Amino acid sequence: MSATAETSPAPSAAVITEPLPDLQLQLLIQLLDEDPRSSLPLTLTHSGGILHGDVIGHEQWKAEWARSLRQVEGEGANLLAEFPETVDQGVRELRAEEDASGAARLPRWIHLRDVTLVSGAMTPVSLPLWRGRLSDVSGWALGRPQ
Template sequence: MVSDPLLDSLASRSDWSEPDSVLGTYVAQMDRLIKPVDPGVPLMLTVHGLLVSGDLIPQWQWFAEVSEMNDYSDAFYTGMAEHMKEQSDLAHDAIRARDTGGEVTHRQMSALLAPTKYIHLRNTRIYSPDSTPGDGRLWRGRLCDVSGWTPGLASA
């Protein structure tokens, strides 16, 4: 039997560096919402040995809320919030067009197929063995850094 180096390297790779597909789908669906979420969906995440607990919100909403904070109020966050909201609207329009038999534009399809790489939480508390969690805050993290998760919030 002849060995194929390409197939051998693909077979030996593990998906440990990939984000959890269920959590990724969950976050992607949240990111496609076009209306603000309040209070958000409670989640607990394990990230590099720390417990991160907070409310999942859409990416565009996270940028909008950051842009409203006094200490971060600038054009970058406002612009990013507007861009992310536009992408969310395009993805939503693509789903609507697809479901009604309409034509999906290239921009809509691109927004719909954009990979979800980050998770966005509000009212976040980070628990570590040697400190007490601070007040809730906005938090953004890479999905591939989440090693475990569960619905709900951590109790004090």
């Protein structure tokens, strides 16, 4: 045995990794967020298949989502009508914490209206609104399939 003991390297801190969203798509969404009336036709690929619709900004999506929640009937309908604003309040609080830490605020979510989801051999599914995580989008193109 040698006079110097071998030491193993100190354990490094755990590194959490997640897929990175496409920067150009994030910037496009950020641009759409500046004008609540704007939209663009977009086709996305993700693990569930192909999705196409009109990409819209968060505020426009939230307004349309709130409108659809107000159409729900039943005892919990009043609570649902206030839900989008409750969620946004939580998001504002998280963003305030991010601002304090100096973290960037690029969009993490994408919102589409008048959506068609095509998945394998299944019949295409039409949806009025869709929200997805940008890091789950593996490809995109302006326009819809013809």
